[in-house]
Amino acid sequence: xxxxxxxxxxxxxxxxxxxxxxxxxxxxxxxxxxxxxxxxxxxxxxxxxxxxxxxxxxxxxxxxxxxxxxxxxxxxxxxxxxxxxxxxxxxxxxxxxxxxxxxxxxxxxxxxxxxxxxxxxxxxxxxxxxxxxxxxxxxxxxxxxxxxxxxxxxxxxxxxxxxxxxxxxx
Amino acid sequence: xxxxxxxxxxxxxxxxxxxxxxxxxxxxxxxxxxxxxxxxxxxxxxxxxxxxxxxxxxxxxxxxxxxxxxxxxxxxxxxxxxxxxxxxxxxxxxxxxxxxxxxxxxxxxxxxxxxxxxxxxxxxxxxxxxxxxxxxxxxxxxxxxxxxxxxxxxxxxxxxxxxxxxxxxxxxxxxxxxxxxxxxxxxxxxx
Numbered sequence: 001x002x003x004x005x006x007x008x009x010x011x012x013x014x015x016x017x018x019x020x021x022x023x024x025x026x027x028x029x030x031x032x033x034x035x036x037x038x039x040x041x042x043x044x045x046x047x048x049x050x051x052x053x054x055x056x057x058x059x060x061x062x063x064x065x066x067x068x069x070x071x072x073x074x075x076x077x078x079x080x081x082x083x084x085x086x087x088x089x090x091x092x093x094x095x096x097x098x099x100x101x102x103x104x105x106x107x108x109x110x111x112x113x114x115x116x117x118x119x120x121x122x123x124x125x126x127x128x129x130x131x132x133x134x135x136x137x138x139x140x141x142x143x144x145x146x147x148x149x150x151x152x153x154x155x156x157x158x159x160x161x162x163x164x165x166x167x168x169x170x
Numbered sequence: 171x172x173x174x175x176x177x178x179x180x181x182x183x184x185x186x187x188x189x190x191x192x193x194x195x196x197x198x199x200x201x202x203x204x205x206x207x208x209x210x211x212x213x214x215x216x217x218x219x220x221x222x223x224x225x226x227x228x229x230x231x232x233x234x235x236x237x238x239x240x241x242x243x244x245x246x247x248x249x250x251x252x253x254x255x256x257x258x259x260x261x262x263x264x265x266x267x268x269x270x271x272x273x274x275x276x277x278x279x280x281x282x283x284x285x286x287x288x289x290x291x292x293x294x295x296x297x298x299x300x301x302x303x304x305x306x307x308x309x310x311x312x313x314x315x316x317x318x319x320x321x322x323x324x325x326x327x328x329x330x331x332x333x334x335x336x337x338x339x340x341x342x343x344x345x346x347x348x349x350x351x352x353x354x355x356x357x358x359x360x361x
Contacts, residue, residue, distance in 0.1 A: 011339050042343050049292040050311045056289065057312060058217060060199050064192065066217070067224045 001025055006036045010043050091157035098149050176240050183231055191231070194240075195224055201241060201323070202248050204312035208305030209252035212293045219255045223248045241323045249305075295345045303338035306331055 006029050012018050013026050030036050101108060179197075182190035195202075206219045226247050234243050296304055302324075309315045309323060317335070321328045 008340070011336050038347070039343065042346050043339070046292075046339060046343050046346060049289060050307070052289050053292070053308070053311045054200075054314075056212075056293075057200060057203050060196050063199060063217070063220060063224075064196070066221055067195070070221055070225060071228065 001029060003029075003033060003036055003039075006030070006033070007039050010036075010040055013040075014043055014047060091153060091160060094149075094153045094156065098146070098153065102146060177236065180231065180234060180236070180240060191228070195227070198241065198244050201309070201313045201315070202244060204308035205245055205248040205305060206252045207312070208308035209249050209301055210255050211297045211304070215255065219252055222255070223251045226251055238325070239322055241319075242325055245323045245325075292342070295342050298345065299338050299341060300334075303334045303341070306334040307338045310335060 006026060009018060009022060009026050013023065018026065030040055176194075179190050179194045183194055202223050203216065203220055206223060207216050210216065210219055223244075227244065230247065234240070296307065299307070305324065306320055309320045310317075315323065317328055317331050320331045324331070
């Protein structure tokens, strides 16, 4: 048997996969061939090094601790209640309404004011109050109006979100 | 882990039992680690990818139908995650040989180099193996899996697993001997 064939057999030799006959052949060849003896030594060294690979794996506890931190964040991120809960959506609606009023206020406020007399016919007192309120709002400085609106919306969203985090679905 | 225990763990984890989920991860931890390292190689980011795999399993467990073994399903997830990580990674230059120390007189170069071959060097040699061969080796030596289990996890015939491991060992051994001879020549050149 030539050295190349012996080299191929050495892997199985070390794994104990050879027949008794093949094993004897390899033993006899290795005993008389320095090159194949060195091959065998290198294979043995390789097995030894491969056996130490396990030592490079961090412990499960380390990995688990890291996972716990990430899973905590993941959980928060995946809480449907946070994104889809009613107070949060209401807060977003306020913001959207504010944006619309800001961009189209010049059209919307006069239109609402014009509704005043019609309201008066059926909901007299309430309509007049509303009309007055909108008329006043239209007269206020726009920047101040936005600031008040923004503050109220922000406070509302913070409050409702805090409630959801505290009592919402875990 | 028995099939029935495995199914029970998955069932509990799906029902929201966090302890069951962690236990399931723990029992597959070395498997995941060896797959990730086998696919992505050892670049110091293995731990990060392993964490990504955990999260992926956490999100996708609901899709596990039990058609295959859990370990085979995890193998696919871990492999995909590691491949994604490779795509994002910048190309790196891997030193071919670092057997730089001079051999001491009176000892054969192979023996000297064998003594010096550290795990880190072995890992560098392993970078040069074919991905499938590397995964098979990692599953065998880190994951402690039998050839039959590796075949099941990787969803390939048993004979192919044996060939992968055999070829990987042969290549590694040749790299080790090549590195040893190189160090020997280098030493003589400088003498």
